Amino acid sequence: MGPDGRGAVLTGDRALLSVAQMAVADRLTVAGGTPVPVLMGAAGSAVARIIADRWSPGRVAVLCGPGDNGGDGFVVARRLAEAGWDVQLSLLGAPDRLTGAAAHNAALWTGPVAPLSPAVLEGATLIVDALFGAGLNRAPDRRVAALLAAAAAQAPIVAIDVPSGVMGDTGADLGAVAASLTITFFRKKPGHVLLPGRTLCGETVVADIGIAPSVLDRIAPQTWENGPDLWRDALPLLHPTGHKYTRGHALVWGGYPMTGAARLATRAAARAGAGLTSVAVPPQALPIYATALTSIMVRPVTGAEDLAALLSDGRITAHLIGPGAGVGDATRSTALAMLATGRAVVLDADALTSFAGDPAALDRAITGPCVMTPHDGEFARLWDTTGDKLHRARAAAARSGAVIVLKGADTVIAAPDGRAIVNTNAPPTLATAGSGDVLAGLVLGLLAQGMDAFDAAAAAVWMHGDAASRFGPGLIADDLPGLLPAVLRGLSA
Ligand SMILES: NC(=O)C1=CN([C@@H]2O[C@H](COP(=O)(O)OP(=O)(O)OC[C@H]3O[C@@H](n4cnc5c(N)ncnc54)[C@H](O)[C@@H]3O)[C@@H](O)[C@H]2O)[C@@H](O)CC1
Ligand SMILES: Nc1ncnc2c1ncn2[C@@H]1O[C@H](COP(=O)(O)OP(=O)(O)O)[C@@H](O)[C@H]1O
Ligand SMILES: [K+]
Numbered sequence: 001m002g003p004d005g006r007g008a009v010l011t012g013d014r015a016l017l018s019v020a021q022m023a024v025a026d027r028l029t030v031a032g033g034t035p036v037p038v039l040m041g042a043a044g045s046a047v048a049r050i051i052a053d054r055w056s057p058g059r060v061a062v063l064c065g066p067g068d069n070g071g072d073g074f075v076v077a078r079r080l081a082e083a084g085w086d087v088q089l090s091l092l093g094a095p096d097r098l099t100g101a102a103a104h105n106a107a108l109w110t111g112p113v114a115p116l117s118p119a120v121l122e123g124a125t126l127i128v129d130a131l132f133g134a135g136l137n138r139a140p141d142r143r144v145a146a147l148l149a150a151a152a153a154q155a156p157i158v159a160i161d162v163p164s165g166v167m168g169d170t171g172a173d174l175g176a177v178a179a180s181l182t183i184t185f186f187r188k189k190p191g192h193v194l195l196p197g198r199t200l201c202g203e204t205v206v207a208d209i210g211i212a213p214s215v216l217d218r219i220a221p222q223t224w225e226n227g228p229d230l231w232r233d234a235l236p237l238l239h240p241t242g243h244k245y246t247r248g249h250a251l252v253w254g255g256y257p258m259t260g261a262a263r264l265a266t267r268a269a270a271r272a273g274a275g276l277t278s279v280a281v282p283p284q285a286l287p288i289y290a291t292a293l294t295s296i297m298v299r300p301v302t303g304a305e306d307l308a309a310l311l312s313d314g315r316i317t318a319h320l321i322g323p324g325a326g327v328g329d330a331t332r333s334t335a336l337a338m339l340a341t342g343r344a345v346v347l348d349a350d351a352l353t354s355f356a357g358d359p360a361a362l363d364r365a366i367t368g369p370c371v372m373t374p375h376d377g378e379f380a381r382l383w384d385t386t387g388d389k390l391h392r393a394r395a396a397a398a399r400s401g402a403v404i405v406l407k408g409a410d411t412v413i414a415a416p417d418g419r420a421i422v423n424t425n426a427p428p429t430l431a432t433a434g435s436g437d438v439l440a441g442l443v444l445g446l447l448a449q450g451m452d453a454f455d456a457a458a459a460a461v462w463m464h465g466d467a468a469s470r471f472g473p474g475l476i477a478d479d480l481p482g483l484l485p486a487v488l489r490g491l492s493a
Pocket of ligand 1: 136
């Protein structure tokens, strides 16, 4: 996704809309001639259709809230009753407090409306959670929480929009219980992909309710769920007449005595397609690196002069420092020297910790393409940890001028200009020592080939998750670089 906005146009179907942006999509659709009750009818009918596709008719408890989420519930109840389900509908609050489209659809429901209580769950083989959706503005009260807990123990739950208690913008949990299936409308929200929301949603299905994708031109989303269609066209191309230098030269700073981390990173950079990969090492570490690496060039470096000479080689197109580098002044000054080249730099692990408490030094030093790959602990040593994960990553990217990859099971990739991508394909087998070093090397390898920093970071994070998924259980970080050829083959298929 380049600065020309090419990706944003191509990839509208991966857009994540905030609650406010979804409300704009609604307003534009209503202004275009579709009244709210029609939209609500389409939403509820879609939910009923998806339920009927997956479950055979039984007794369903539909739990309705006081807003439009509850209105959707009335539509679902009506449609399922028409399809032969035994429907028990219950409502939080008095029916005469409903307004607008919810009141309209409540009036079309001819069955009984029970007050919300555990009795309504009796005999249910399925539960529809239509209590709160995008309008949740405080934690559900204890009565609702107790009912949701009882519902979870009784039968599978289908949540409309989000499981009640999940915040749509952040995925924060204000007291939800896990659904088996969540059905949302038009586009997902960040809360469907950020944790813990993603897990609480179970499977998330996006239903078309007749909102035209062209509304996205007006909304201009800045957040996406990661996937190859965001960056496939930006992947490095192989030129038939190219040579190794046209594929870029990646340089890794190799530490001592922790040499494994940098070695993992070099292998990933080379597998990602860098034409040359070098590792700069202190002379005493030379035998270790040289024995373990063959296609990777090992360069002994002694002192600042030697380093300066190495970095002045204009053919080096991207640098990485951090994995196994050690925390302290030496790592810090090497990182600053790399940043001073103005060419691409990846800062990971110890290189980040070497700037702990002094993010301003990074703000000043970062002038060229830069990707920083902190996990939560490294992030907290440098930047403000208030706010949700998207907010934190965006704020650090904006102040530093670097792309921030805030790692975890829901890694967020944020650009200084406000764009952000949430990754959803990483399996928990990646929680193994050294997998972060491989990720840093992957980013490096793509940057070395001239890929834009935001694209390279998003592609690397996805490829990392895909590699791990292909391997399955028993994964160790050493396995990951060797899986990249299959990942790359899959991307070009
Ligand atoms: N395009 C769309 O976005 C569409 C949205 N629809 C539905 O509309 C929903 C949004 O409707 P609303 O904005 O009315 O929001 P909700 O249905 O989530 O309800 C909000 C109402 O509940 C109250 N409330 C919030 N938190 C509460 C709590 N913890 N305890 C008690 N009361 C609480 C609020 O004060 C407000 O009155 C969506 O989630 C979706 O289900 C559909 O009807 C059709 C189309
Ligand atoms: N539970 C998880 N599910 C998916 N991915 C995970 C999980 N835990 C960690 N990861 C990923 O594994 C990598 C770990 O990196 P890091 O914390 O730097 O570890 P290390 O320093 O040991 O390499 C990151 O890419 C992170 O996103
Ligand atoms: K809900």
